[in-house]
Amino acid sequence: MAQTTPNHTQTVAGWAAHDSSGKLTPYIFKRRQNGVNDVTIKILYCGICHTDLHHVKNDWGITMYPIVPGHEITGIITKVGSNVKNFKVGDRAGVGCLAASCMKCEHCKDSQENYCEQVQFIYNGIFWDGSITYGGYSETLVADYRYVVHVPDSLPMDAAAPLLCAGITVFTPLKDNNLMGAQSQGKKIGIVGLGGLGHVAIKFCKAFGHHVTVISTSPLKEKEAKELLGADEFILSTKPEQMQAGKRTLDFILDTVSAKHSLGPFLELLKVNGTLQMVGAPDKPLELPAFPMIFGKRCVKSSMIGGMKETQEMMEVCGNLNVTCNIELVKPDQINEAMDRLARNDVRYRFVIDFSDGQQEFSKQALKDQ
DSSP states (O other): OBSOOTTEEEEEEEEEEOSTTOOEEEEEEEEEOOOTTEEEEEEEEEEEOHHHHHHHTTTTSOOOSSBOOOOOEEEEEEEEOTTOOSOOTTOEEEEOSEEEOOSOSHHHHTTOGGGOTTOEESSSSBOTTSBBOOOSSBSEEEEEGGGOEEOOTTSOHHHHGGGGTHHHHHHHHHHHTTOSSGGGTTOEEEEEOOSHHHHHHHHHHHHTTOEEEEEESOTTHHHIIIIITOOSEEEETTOHHHHHHTTTOEEEEEEOOOSOOBSHHHHTTEEEEEEEEEOOOOSSOOBOOSHHHHTTTOEEEEOOOOOHHHHHHHHHHHHHHTOOOOEEEEOGGGHHHHHHHHHTTOOSSEEEEEOSSOHHHHHHHHHHHO
16 A cells, blocks of 8 residues: 555645644645546546544544545546547536446445445545555546546536435435335425535435425424425434424435434334435444334334446436535635535535636645645
């Protein structure tokens, strides 16, 4: 394992954290030359995910410093390798969490590369050549084309960026539970948590023709859930009478919360044979009482992002149904401020870093600060 290999000769400017303080500073590093299976992407936008915050602060104890975060990337392809298929210079491209996988196991062959035991991520991972991967808080990216998707022309590049993580994370459970076809319309779906994941989940569910109930601890979220995002109902989970009134009313619950909480009260909202699917990633164990499952024949399951085929499908669905993320654009020099606000949940609903303007000035400033 090494930060670079001899093939890493491209000088790139980005932003990196160097220790668990989580502060990001301008950083000059090397990327590999464009290989036969690679595309080079001029990054225009990169979303800020809560996972980025965990990594820069080493909350999970796995961070390899210096770390350049970012796995919600959109941009324009500027170079293609000789083996690259279905991409050309000038294409609108998106890159999510995945950088590499074994490409031989049952999961890779079944287009579920995200569950490959050898999967490596676009940052804080180890690429096939043994180098550490650096993410999208930077000017350019070199990526294997098999882990790149097309961004439909109908989608704005900035609001499409978070779809590469937040979007696919909530799309996958809906597809897995047969909630996106014409025959499935009219289901009653609960969304726990109204943030980066939850707001996209509402949009998907409404686009697929479902009745949506948002479940939140914040009474301030009711107005935005209903008026801004089109949710049908709202349950304040801290109000026992509202939770009681909602018992056995929901067919499916998507839990997007990343903080420690008990699943018991939410399970009671499910009908018999209902399913709760977890997509949040709390850093502490959840409470899962047995009786709400036993007495309702209920199922608890979980999932992460989707594979590449599914991610491309999701992007096409978003293009056809006009599903995008609600974002707040920030400039590169506002990254730390955005991170601080994200830690306080002060964002509606996703920060996206704008690299589309002033890239040359950004590079010069980064070089100067080195």
